[in-house]
Amino acid sequence: MQERLKELQTEALEKISTAADLKELNDIRVSYLGKKGPITEVLKGMGKLSAEERPKMGALANEVRDSIAAGIEQKQKHHEEAAVKQKLAAEKIDVTLPGRPVKTGNHHPLTRIIEEIEDLFIGMGYTVAEGPEVEKDYYNFEALNLPKGHPARDMQDSFYITEEILLRTHTSPVQARTMEKHEGKGPVKIICPGKVYRRDNDDATHSHQFMQIEGLVVDENIRMTDLKGTLEVFAKKMFGDDREIRLRPSFFPFTEPSVEMDISCKICGGKGCSVCKGTGWIEILGAGMVHPNVLEMAGFDSKKYTGFAFGMGPERIAMLKYGVDDIRHFYTNDVRFLKQFSIHE
Numbered sequence: 001m002q003e004r005l006k007e008l009q010t011e012a013l014e015k016i017s018t019a020a021d022l023k024e025l026n027d028i029r030v031s032y033l034g035k036k037g038p039i040t041e042v043l044k045g046m047g048k049l050s051a052e053e054r055p056k057m058g059a060l061a062n063e064v065r066d067s068i069a070a071g072i073e074q075k076q077k078h079h080e081e082a083a084v085k086q087k088l089a090a091e092k093i094d095v096t097l098p099g100r101p102v103k104t105g106n107h108h109p110l111t112r113i114i115e116e117i118e119d120l121f122i123g124m125g126y127t128v129a130e131g132p133e134v135e136k137d138y139y140n141f142e143a144l145n146l147p148k149g150h151p152a153r154d155m156q157d158s159f160y161i162t163e164e165i166l167l168r169t170h171t172s173p174v175q176a177r178t179m180e181k182h183e184g185k186g187p188v189k190i191i192c193p194g195k196v197y198r199r200d201n202d203d204a205t206h207s208h209q210f211m212q213i214e215g216l217v218v219d220e221n222i223r224m225t226d227l228k229g230t231l232e233v234f235a236k237k238m239f240g241d242d243r244e245i246r247l248r249p250s251f252f253p254f255t256e257p258s259v260e261m262d263i264s265c266k267i268c269g270g271k272g273c274s275v276c277k278g279t280g281w282i283e284i285l286g287a288g289m290v291h292p293n294v295l296e297m298a299g300f301d302s303k304k305y306t307g308f309a310f311g312m313g314p315e316r317i318a319m320l321k322y323g324v325d326d327i328r329h330f331y332t333n334d335v336r337f338l339k340q341f342s343i344h345e
């Protein structure tokens with residue numbers, strides 16, 4: 001019996017040493033240490049042994065069992081470590097490889113111009129206001145001294161949704177809305193950037209959808225010279241001291257007196273080209289002193305308060321600043337055009 005146990009021990013340890021994987025080890029465990037295994041089988045014959053030999057044989061059987069179990073455990077550890085090493089090797093990352101370049105986007109040139117203009121006016125104490133693009137006829141026209149049937153409504157061909165609702169044709173309705181919110185109390189000092197829509201035919205300087213930035217100042221003692229000074233500061237900061245500016249008398253029903261401001265054309269240097277339609281000048285904004293009727297309709301006492309307002313076209317400003325010869329470039333989104341304004345390359 002002793003010999004048989006020793007034999008089984010040698011046989012099992014040999015098998016353990018050559019076991020190729022965890023499954024094979026488990027099979028060895030079941031076959032040698034299981035209830036139906038050869039060791040249990042040998043031990044069944046213990047009854048035939050003398051009382052003296054029995055505990056010795058029992059101790060030997062335990063020793064054999066323990067050595068086989070320890071052998072399996074050791075080999076199992078070895079296989080597990082090898083498996084981890086193999087996995088780590090397979091998943092190894094070469095941290096020295098260069099990363100994939102990330103393509104960075106860019107602000108659209110119009111966004112850049114609008115942010116630049118906003119910063120300039122915020123620096124002069126203005127706040128930024130907003131209003132709806134789908135607007136009531138009342139705010140787009142009536143509150144701006146343009147009652148129904150007024151001939152000057154034709155100056156801004158409109159997209160109507162219903163008889164009372166339209167796509168705003170300018171950002172001036174934000175003037176009326178803001179003044180109304182102030183309930184007759186000044187000062188008001190806002191700029192309002194946003195999209196506007198007109199039934200204009202698209203050409204080099206006209207688009208049916210374009211941007212405007214409205215400005216409005218209402219307070220006691222606001223004069224035409226304040227407007228002129230503000231526009232001059234704006235034009236010099238935006239275009240540089242070398243560009244020429246001119247104010248022309250004009251007409252808007254919501255301002256009196258009214259002016260339009262032109263800047264000398266950058267494309268032709270003032271000689272005349274297709275962009276400036278041969279005049280050497282490009283109109284960039286309309287402005288004037290807020291009409292007393294507009295102040296009164298919005299709840300301001302026109303004897304106490306005066307104000308100025310202006311409305312400019314950022315596309316025209318961007319064209320002049322960057323020398324762009326067609327407004328449609330801003331809306332066709334040709335990446336070759338847009339890339340020229342990249343600050344990353």
Ligand code: FA5
Nearest residue numbers: 170172200206207210284285286287309310311313316
């Ligand atoms: C107005 O829209 C007035 N609301 C501006 C104003 C505000 C005057 C406050 C007085 C007081 P006008 O239609 O001229 O005015 O347009 C203003 C500017 O928008 C123009 O100077 C021009 O720069 C730009 N603009 C007008 N029509 C178009 C168009 N179809 N495409 C691109 N830009 C345009």
